[in-house]
Amino acid sequence: MTYNLLAARGLTVGYGATPVIHDLDFDVPQGRFTAIVGPNGCGKSTLVKSLARVLATEPGMVTLDGKHVQAYRPRRLAQRVALLPQHPTVPEGVTVRGLVARGRYPYHGALRQWSPQDTPAIDQALNDTGLTELADMPVAALSGGQRQRAWLAMVLAQQTDYVLLDEPTSFLDIAHQVDVLRLCRNISNQGRTVVAVLHDLNQAARYADDLVVMRDGAIVAHGRSDTTLTSSLVSDVFGLDSMIGVDPCSGTPMVVPVAD
Amino acid sequence: MTQQQTKVFTIGETIAVLYQRRHVVLWTILAALILVLGIVTLVAGKLGIGMGDIIALFGGESSPTATFVLENLRGPRLLVAILAGAAFGLSGALFQTVTRNPLGSPDVLGLAAGAGAGVAVVSLFPTGLPTPIGALAGAGVAIGLVAIATGSGFTSPSRVILAGIAVAAMATAITQFVVTATLRDEASRLAAYLVGSLNARDLGHAGLICLALLIALPLLIVLNPRLQLMELGDELATSLGGKATTTRTWAIVASLMLAAMAVAVAGPIAFIALMSPHAARMLTRSTGPNLVTSALVGAVLLVLADLSVQQLPVLDGLPVGIITAGFGGIFLGYLLLREFRKGHA
Numbered sequence: 001m002t003y004n005l006l007a008a009r010g011l012t013v014g015y016g017a018t019p020v021i022h023d024l025d026f027d028v029p030q031g032r033f034t035a036i037v038g039p040n041g042c043g044k045s046t047l048v049k050s051l052a053r054v055l056a057t058e059p060g061m062v063t064l065d066g067k068h069v070q071a072y073r074p075r076r077l078a079q080r081v082a083l084l085p086q087h088p089t090v091p092e093g094v095t096v097r098g099l100v101a102r103g104r105y106p107y108h109g110a111l112r113q114w115s116p117q118d119t120p121a122i123d124q125a126l127n128d129t130g131l132t133e134l135a136d137m138p139v140a141a142l143s144g145g146q147r148q149r150a151w152l153a154m155v156l157a158q159q160t161d162y163v164l165l166d167e168p169t170s171f172l173d174i175a176h177q178v179d180v181l182r183l184c185r186n187i188s189n190q191g192r193t194v195v196a197v198l199h200d201l202n203q204a205a206r207y208a209d210d211l212v213v214m215r216d217g218a219i220v221a222h223g224r225s226d227t228t229l230t231s232s233l234v235s236d237v238f239g240l241d242s243m244i245g246v247d248p249c250s251g252t253p254m255v256v257p258v259a260d
Numbered sequence: 261m262t263q264q265q266t267k268v269f270t271i272g273e274t275i276a277v278l279y280q281r282r283h284v285v286l287w288t289i290l291a292a293l294i295l296v297l298g299i300v301t302l303v304a305g306k307l308g309i310g311m312g313d314i315i316a317l318f319g320g321e322s323s324p325t326a327t328f329v330l331e332n333l334r335g336p337r338l339l340v341a342i343l344a345g346a347a348f349g350l351s352g353a354l355f356q357t358v359t360r361n362p363l364g365s366p367d368v369l370g371l372a373a374g375a376g377a378g379v380a381v382v383s384l385f386p387t388g389l390p391t392p393i394g395a396l397a398g399a400g401v402a403i404g405l406v407a408i409a410t411g412s413g414f415t416s417p418s419r420v421i422l423a424g425i426a427v428a429a430m431a432t433a434i435t436q437f438v439v440t441a442t443l444r445d446e447a448s449r450l451a452a453y454l455v456g457s458l459n460a461r462d463l464g465h466a467g468l469i470c471l472a473l474l475i476a477l478p479l480l481i482v483l484n485p486r487l488q489l490m491e492l493g494d495e496l497a498t499s500l501g502g503k504a505t506t507t508r509t510w511a512i513v514a515s516l517m518l519a520a521m522a523v524a525v526a527g528p529i530a531f532i533a534l535m536s537p538h539a540a541r542m543l544t545r546s547t548g549p550n551l552v553t554s555a556l557v558g559a560v561l562l563v564l565a566d567l568s569v570q571q572l573p574v575l576d577g578l579p580v581g582i583i584t585a586g587f588g589g590i591f592l593g594y595l596l597l598r599e600f601r602k603g604h605a
């Protein structure tokens with residue numbers, strides 16, 4: 001077993017009798033920004049939730065540093081792996097700082113609701129997401145883009161090695177999508193591992209280091225984002241006839257549907 | 261804008277509690293209100309203890325009548341009102357937080373109906389088992405049935421509520437049967453219990469509910485921060501190490517235990533559990549479980565309601581449950597309207 005690694009082995013998870021994901025192996029590439037792409041309902045959310053132990057995984061397992069994640073104390077694991085789910089709930093009336101502060105829970109104890117590192121960690125997270133000025137605003141009063149940054153600040157305040165993000169760019173306009181993707185890059189440049197479920201293949205290819213392509217609960221391709229996308233893969237996975245062009249800015253692959 | 265400055269209170273390395281100054285001010289005001297209402301309860305009316313005697317109580321020397329009234333009539337009744345009110349308030353706050361249902365309270369579980377049925381059944385035995393035992397047993401059976409009927413314990417709020425409605429209907433049927441089948445005077449005593457009354461409480465009742473609160477206390481201290489996390493949704497709470505499912509189960513267990521004990525000593529007093537958390541949220545203007553505020557508000561409401569049935573001539577002698585049901589009904593109507601407006605219900 002490889003150490004110092006978040007990995008899935010023989011992962012089988014689902015919500016009822018039939019598993020969504022069957023016998024899946026996945027080593028999360030360390031210190032890199034990995035994008036998970038695939039059609040709706042193929043199990044992307046299920047995979048990231050399993051990696052963060054939000055879903056129980058039997059049979060098969062998720063290991064961190066070679067140790068079954070179930071063997072970690074919940075808070076201890078939450079100091080290593082953070083997950084921003086697809087639809088988190090904003091508590092009514094909470095301020096940006098109040099929301100970000102919830103990311104510090106893993107560092108607290110049964111009778112200790114505060115640790116001395118909280119304030120610097122929260123300030124740092126607010127600063128990294130450009131929210132320092134808005135810290136005392138109610139989250140409900142923020143724009144969609146600002147709110148997403150507030151959620152990202154919350155998982156940053158968690159100060160984990162692994163940051164898992166489920167569709168962090170969905171429902172944002174293009175400028176704010178790019179904003180979030182740049183933030184993901186910055187986080188991974190700080191040496192943290194970022195795994196994000198993304199929908200836009202071109203954005204995934206341009207901003208992520210690695211690409212994981214899923215279909216029907218299985219990983220069908222995994223590699224560097226500039227070499228993994230091919231038109232036969234896009235046709236296989238999404239059932240779309242396309243050509244692969246070149247992004248004029250970054251030189252990364254760009255999927256263009258063929259003329260109909 | 262609500263600027264809520266959070267402060268930290270630390271004792272050594274192991275204890276650090278977050279609080280907001282306005283909450284502490286609010287708690288002090290509510291506690292003072294309970295004290296004032298409590299004193300009024302003791303001194304007001306025909307059998308009222310004189311103010312002098314109240315002061316003397318703390319010194320030790322007081323008249324025998326005053327001592328009798330305090331120890332046997334109004335004192336235990338007041339204590340039960342305070343403690344049962346607090347238990348109802350806590351119970352509702354826990355329940356609403358984990359079911360994310362602003363209209364939820366242990367009443368929807370058929371707990372109160374079960375307690376009523378328990379008391380009714382016990383009254384059939386000539387040996388005269390104590391009423392609280394019947395209430396507790398009835399509440400226990402009702403909760404047990406709900407837990408079995410859902411097939412998943414208390415983990416799924418919607419199933420719990422559906423099963424609760426069914427169990428409540430069965431319990432009410434049993435109660436109706438006993439009420440129609442028993443002798444007239446027994447039936448009217450039963451009727452008073454079934455709406456909730458604080459008449460003729462003794463220190464045993466007060467001790468019972470006090471014990472329940474003491475048992476719940478450590479659990480609540482551990483649950484409180486986790487309940488705050490639950491507001492972020494189960495998935496995020498779990499990924500932060502907050503164990504959403506376990507937290508929900510324990511919060512419901514604590515909620516039911518408190519409600520069952522409160523119902524056992526005070527009868528199924530309606531709506532305190534439902535109203536207190538809402539009033540608490542309005543007062544603190546913050547979300548979260550608001551456990552302390554809900555407990556204090558519950559105590560204020562029940563003491564105030566009981567004081568009014570003791571002293572207001574129009575309400576003379578009515579069981580306190582009728583008052584809380586009256587005001588609670590109006591409040592429930594207001595909540596429903598508000599939810600309709602928001603488009604939730």
Ligand SMILES: Nc1ncnc2c1ncn2[C@@H]1O[C@H](COP(=O)(O)OP(=O)(O)O)[C@@H](O)[C@H]1O
Pocket residue numbers: 015016020038039040041042043044045046047
């Ligand atoms: N809570 C759930 N209960 C039952 N089925 C679910 C649940 N969540 C997801 N599913 C099903 O599992 C499959 C994979 O879902 P998901 O992992 O959310 O896909 P993706 O994130 O790739 O869109 C879908 O068919 C979906 O309907």
Ligand SMILES: [Mg+2]
Pocket residue numbers: 044045046086166
């Ligand atoms: Mg998804």
